[in-house]
Amino acid sequence: MFDFMPADVMPRPIQRATPIRSIAQSPEFARALRYRGQAPLILDQLNNTLVMRRRIGRFLDVAMVNRAPIDKPLRLLEMLQEQGLRRTPVILSPESPTPDLARLGAVPVMSPARIARLDLTAPKEQRRAALHQKWRNRLKHAESQGLRVSRQTMPVDPAHWLFQADAKQQGQRGYRNWPQDLTLAYVRTNPGKAKLFQAFEGNDSVAAVLILCHGTSASYHISHSTDRGRALSAHNLLMWQAINWLAANEYTELDLGLINTEDAAGLARFKLGTGAQLHTLGGSWLYWPPMGRLLRPLAALDRQVMTPRKTGQL
Incomplete structure (x- = not known):
């Protein structure tokens, strides 16, 4: 069952009692x-x-x-x-x-x-202002396309289309993510901590992002956009919605993972375009x-x- 996103999410006060851990x-x-x-x-x-x-x-x-x-x-x-x-x-x-x-x-x-880290404690208006101009333009483009965004706990389903698309993408681009069974184990043993955000054009899913939550922080885990999703800038919309949901639920930092400008320059630009900072x-x-x-x-x-x-x- 889909847990649909509200049109606007107002962050609640952040508590920093728990130290941030990877x-x-x-x-x-x-x-x-x-x-x-x-x-x-x-x-x-x-x-x-x-x-x-x-x-x-x-x-x-x-x-x-x-x-x-x-x-x-x-x-x-x-x-x-x-x-x-x-x-x-x-x-x-x-x-x-x-x-x-x-x-x-x-x-x-x-x-x-180096990795990219995004501070989630600033007000929503400041987070939007911190987006790089091209990133913000793509977000505006996506917001005008009539896309429907859903949020749900990731199903424990090895045949889920996002897992299949990610496995194919890893083979094409020559990188390695977590083993699928480890991701499924994370979903199974941490109820509600693996959040799947999907963008739909009509009944068709055109993009998805999986975020893993841990403590007071979260990690960008896997994502995929179809050709149509890329044309609609759906990935930007999903990331923005995910960022707002995390901030509203008192997560203080989003770990966007490694920055590799030699082999994945486009993904590096996407991550840093959120306003994230480099950490060595x-x-x-x-x-x-x-x-x-x-x-x-x-x-x-x-x-x-x-x-x-x-x-x-x-």
Whole structure:
């Protein structure tokens, strides 16, 4: 059943008691992992940092700390060893640059990427004024096309047209999103936290956006527009409606994901056109306790790897 959007949404006062966490560090993500049979390690003494464990090949186990604020890197590495990961390679991908990891013997393996973050706490009028001019023009165009917008909880249906369209798009464009079963696990284990926004021309769905909510923030997960949807600027309308709904429901930030101007310049322009700001992540580091001291000089010398990736010109 569709939950139709009101014509106007008035944001309620925002409460900031809960700190913003990336979806990869959220209790909602942990529930989805457990449903799939994975058992993430939660470091409750370190702000509930989530550690994933995965086997690569037949014999190699690795631990991964993804999108976590690593304010105390030494304490994090000590706690991992205390949890029985003394001889396990650890891949660390901090939420922000963490140069102290080099001093502790971690080796940089991937330079920092950038993501787009949209603040949802400003009044609606300010959010609209912050839209880039071309983005706002497309929104006005979409608003004049008589499109019908619906909002509903994402069905737990692997045959849903959005999943099918996204899988086909990934194959054509050569990128990878979450495995479909992980998204379905998230939907199943977090009732009401996966919101599907769709735009209809008559009875035809011409665009869809799936937003995953977690804590006081949300993440732009997958989307698709048909050729007709692109001609009608339906994606802009859906994003605008989603932004307003999130703000009205006391979400304070929308994570729009990675900005890649080399391989996905159009999507990068779309994300930044919302008024979102760039945020630099901390890159990826490899820490292997048995080799930590031996690798420390290499880590210290390889600072150039951790220079943020260029986003290019938009």
